[in-house]
Amino acid sequence: xxxxxxxxxIYSEAFCSLVTNFQEFQTTKIMLNDFVVLIKKDxxxxxxxxSKSIDKSQKVGIFKNALNDVVNNDLLDIIIVMVxxxxxxxxxxxxxxxxxxxKAKLNVAYVEVIASFDMADDSKNNLLQELKTATKKEIDLNxxxxxxxxxxxxxxxxxxxxxxxLKTKLENAKLxxxxx
Amino acid sequence: xxxxxxxxxxxLRNQIKNIDSDIDINEVGEVLEVGDGVARTxxxxxxxxxxxxxxxxxxxxxxxNLEEENVGAVLFGDSSLIKxxxxxxxxxxxxxxxxxxxxxGRVVNPLxxxxxxxxxxxxxxxxxxxxxxxxxxxxxPVNEPLQTGLKxxxxxxxxxxxxxxxxxxxxxxxxxxxxxxxxINQKSSHDTDSPVHCIYVAIxxxxxxxxxxxxxxxxxxxxxxxxxxxxxxxxxxxxxxIAPYAGCAMGEYYRDNGMHALIVYDDLSKQAVAYRQMSLVxxxxxxxxxxxxxVFYLHSRLLERASKLAKDLNSGSLTALPIIETQEGxxxxxxxxxxxxxxxxxxxxxxxxxxxxxxxxVDVGLSVSxxxxxAQIKAMKKIAGKLRxxxxxxxxxEAFAKFASDLDETTALQIxxxxxxxxxxxxNQYVPMSVSNQIVIIYAAxxxxxxxxxxxxxxxFETGLxxxxxxxxxxxxxKISQEGDISDDLEKxxxxxxxxxxxxx
Numbered sequence: 001x002x003x004x005x006x007x008x009x010i011y012s013e014a015f016c017s018l019v020t021n022f023q024e025f026q027t028t029k030i031m032l033n034d035f036v037v038l039i040k041k042d043x044x045x046x047x048x049x050x051s052k053s054i055d056k057s058q059k060v061g062i063f064k065n066a067l068n069d070v071v072n073n074d075l076l077d078i079i080i081v082m083v084x085x086x087x088x089x090x091x092x093x094x095x096x097x098x099x100x101x102x103k104a105k106l107n108v109a110y111v112e113v114i115a116s117f118d119m120a121d122d123s124k125n126n127l128l129q130e131l132k133t134a135t136k137k138e139i140d141l142n143x144x145x146x147x148x149x150x151x152x153x154x155x156x157x158x159x160x161x162x163x164x165x166l167k168t169k170l171e172n173a174k175l176x177x178x179x180x
Numbered sequence: 181x182x183x184x185x186x187x188x189x190x191x192l193r194n195q196i197k198n199i200d201s202d203i204d205i206n207e208v209g210e211v212l213e214v215g216d217g218v219a220r221t222x223x224x225x226x227x228x229x230x231x232x233x234x235x236x237x238x239x240x241x242x243x244x245n246l247e248e249e250n251v252g253a254v255l256f257g258d259s260s261l262i263k264x265x266x267x268x269x270x271x272x273x274x275x276x277x278x279x280x281x282x283x284x285g286r287v288v289n290p291l292x293x294x295x296x297x298x299x300x301x302x303x304x305x306x307x308x309x310x311x312x313x314x315x316x317x318x319x320x321p322v323n324e325p326l327q328t329g330l331k332x333x334x335x336x337x338x339x340x341x342x343x344x345x346x347x348x349x350x351x352x353x354x355x356x357x358x359x360x361x362x363x364i365n366q367k368s369s370h371d372t373d374s375p376v377h378c379i380y381v382a383i384x385x386x387x388x389x390x391x392x393x394x395x396x397x398x399x400x401x402x403x404x405x406x407x408x409x410x411x412x413x414x415x416x417x418x419x420x421x422i423a424p425y426a427g428c429a430m431g432e433y434y435r436d437n438g439m440h441a442l443i444v445y446d447d448l449s450k451q452a453v454a455y456r457q458m459s460l461v462x463x464x465x466x467x468x469x470x471x472x473x474x475v476f477y478l479h480s481r482l483l484e485r486a487s488k489l490a491k492d493l494n495s496g497s498l499t500a501l502p503i504i505e506t507q508e509g510x511x512x513x514x515x516x517x518x519x520x521x522x523x524x525x526x527x528x529x530x531x532x533x534x535x536x537x538x539x540x541x542v543d544v545g546l547s548v549s550x551x552x553x554x555a556q557i558k559a560m561k562k563i564a565g566k567l568r569x570x571x572x573x574x575x576x577x578e579a580f581a582k583f584a585s586d587l588d589e590t591t592a593l594q595i596x597x598x599x600x601x602x603x604x605x606x607x608n609q610y611v612p613m614s615v616s617n618q619i620v621i622i623y624a625a626x627x628x629x630x631x632x633x634x635x636x637x638x639x640x641f642e643t644g645l646x647x648x649x650x651x652x653x654x655x656x657x658x659k660i661s662q663e664g665d666i667s668d669d670l671e672k673x674x675x676x677x678x679x680x681x682x683x684x685x
Contacts, residue, residue: 156208159225159226160207160208161205161206161207161208162204163203168204172204175238
């Protein structure tokens with residue numbers, strides 16, 4: 001467990017050293033997310049990576065051939081080292097650690113906006129600008145729609161939740177009425 | 181009255197402006213895993229230790245393990261209502277309970293929520309359940325008696341206000357009965373200027389047992405000054421863990437306001453077991469008997485909160501009667517030795533005495549009160565000073581006499597008197613006795629007035645004697661309770677009263 005923790009730290013720091021601006025952060029984040037999803041959900045790839053009968057050099061070769069033109073060389077190098085060391089199963093945790101390290105390094109805030117309706121692009125842009133001004137950080141913005149909110153928004157900036165949804169207001173009113 | 185459309189519009193617009201536009205702002209985390217009454221959450225980076233955490237569906241938890249990567253919170257509600265990915269909100273409050281007189285007569289859970297269906301508790305004040313015990317300068321030595329109403333205890337193992345006296349024994353030896361009798365006996369203190377309020381904390385007990393006890397307290401009129409805090413066996417371990425602390429906070433309210441309180445923790449063995457479960461689920465390293473390393477501190481920080489305050493802090497007191505259940509009389513197990521070393525004495529209840537009909541089954545040899553005579557009125561001290569020693573000698577002689585056919589006169593007398601004293605010290609449940617009555621009967625037995633009474637008639641003699649004193653010598657009883665001492669004149673009057681009755685018996 002402790003050993004894994006150490007490895008996760010080393011790999012995530014390596015990924016973090018590759019990103020020097022917000023754009024690179026976004027690209028690396030998307031790439032790593034895709035890898036995590038692929039490894040988790042694609043049974044062929046996960047069986048290939050976990051197979052003991054396939055030689056490591058063969059695995060590395062296949063990775064290199066398949067991804068040489070699509071993935072940044074430095075990123076690919078780290079992934080290949082992970083394959084060589086049988087550490088690719090740690091990618092999900094590495095990704096999480098990378099996100100927190102990179103956010104701290106590049107002063108990025110992770111913002112999740114949940115609305116009761118699909119917001120127009122203009123509104124999204126306005127919100128983005130407002131959030132940038134308020135947090136004085138680059139914003140890693142993620143939108144989603146949850147109709148159960150009825151109205152209003154939920155905005156989660158890192159660990160802070162700003163909840164102006166009608167659903168929460170009604171729930172609070174209910175608790176007040178029953179005297180909790 | 182005629183209202184135009186534009187006026188209606190204005191009225192509505194004004195009302196809409198006044199709609200509560202407050203935004204709920206909370207620091208939140210995400211539930212990573214949940215199970216066995218514990219939730220692990222990410223985030224919540226600024227959370228305090230023991231802070232309350234709000235989960236969906238009205239479930240609350242308390243943050244206990246603050247780690248680099250996550251926070252471990254114990255849940256006070258049903259963990260099946262929480263799932264991975266749920267949001268956990270900080271509340272900014274440490275766990276606290278309502279305190280004050282509004283809680284008297286109520287049965288509540290360890291969060292102070294009513295369980296008795298008597299409506300909400302409108303307490304004005306709350307106190308955190310975890311509070312630091314008072315320092316040396318805030319305390320004064322224990323010097324005021326807390327009468328249990330039990331002859332065996334008030335005479336030989338006196339308890340003082342502010343003391344911590346452990347009640348220890350195997351299952352079914354009458355531990356809870358002693359605590360219940362003590363609570364019932366505090367009724368008499370409510371006729372004086374220093375009433376004792378009581379808190380009974382039931383931990384890990386069957387709900388039916390607690391219901392029976394509450395019924396007994398009610399029928400004896402003791403619920404008027406008592407609060408019952410219940411964490412049943414079916415409640416989550418975290419509730420059982422915080423129950424004593426919650427009860428203690430309720431007791432501290434009386435102490436800090438110059439009043440007197442008595443708290444019974446029934447029992448701390450079950451609290452330790454609940455804490456062990458929580459600690460193991462929180463992945464804290466197990467130690468002896470799989471209890472975590474800080475199980476001593478679990479009880480020491482609780483029992484240190486019982487105290488007698490100094491005069492400049494209004495001399496309030498909180499007396500604690502923790503209960504520990506032993507297995508096969510083993511007082512050297514981990515938890516019993518811990519609590520014995522923390523408390524100011526113990527009342528040890530013996531299974532063989534209990535089965536032999538000696539009830540309360542107090543083992544005089546193993547029981548002790550470290551406060552001693554300071555917690556007794558002078559009159560009791562005078563008549564019961566040698567009682568412990570005499571009884572111990574009697575037990576030895578009785579054992580020895582089983583092998584001897586001929587006994588000298590002194591030894592035979594000692595055995596005769598000892599047997600009668602043991603009979604006198606027996607007492608039924610839920611009939612605590614006033615200190616003046618106790619003094620009269622113990623005095624009579626000690627002076628040998630019962631030596632020629634048949635053993636099986638001792639109880640009858642006792643009842644008759646006390647009735648005789650109440651009807652014909654009530655002045656003696658009044659003097660004892662008022663003066664708290666036995667003067668030569670009073671002793672003479674008592675002798676006359678006893679002899680008078682004996683002639684008619």
